[in-house]
Amino acid sequence: MPVAGQRGFTIIEALVAVMILAVAATAVIQTFAAGARLSAQRAARHAYFDEAQTRLTLIRAEVVASGVPFERELTIDGRIVRESARQAASAEGLPSPAALFALTVSISARDAPDRTVVTLTGYAIVGGPG
Numbered sequence: 001m002p003v004a005g006q007r008g009f010t011i012i013e014a015l016v017a018v019m020i021l022a023v024a025a026t027a028v029i030q031t032f033a034a035g036a037r038l039s040a041q042r043a044a045r046h047a048y049f050d051e052a053q054t055r056l057t058l059i060r061a062e063v064v065a066s067g068v069p070f071e072r073e074l075t076i077d078g079r080i081v082r083e084s085a086r087q088a089a090s091a092e093g094l095p096s097p098a099a100l101f102a103l104t105v106s107i108s109a110r111d112a113p114d115r116t117v118v119t120l121t122g123y124a125i126v127g128g129p130g
Helices: 011-066
Strands: 070-076 079-087 099-109 116-126
Touching (some): 011 079, 011 099, 011 116
Antiparallel strands (some): 070 079, 079 099, 099 116
16 A cells, blocks of 8 residues: 555556566567568578579480480479470471470479479470581
């Protein structure tokens, strides 16, 4: 019970202030945690994209060197990589006997093989004059 002329907070006022601060701190911590989670997901997606670009470059060189279509599935660093090189149906306008190949690289995580994280497509012209 406050005495006349005495200043300060009652225990109830202090508890209410602590509760308000706790709720606010929880909201701030959750916001930072969500940001960190999104940043980690973005970094993982970037790693998948880099891997897909590298694989696309490699299969383009392989197709140009061999001229043979293929489809394959590999596991690289815990990622499922699906690669294909298919001869395109129409190669109009290309010098004969050139062939147009459609190249595709799809990458998914091992724990979710049906959910593709990134897919890149490119083309290669094989053969022709020269």
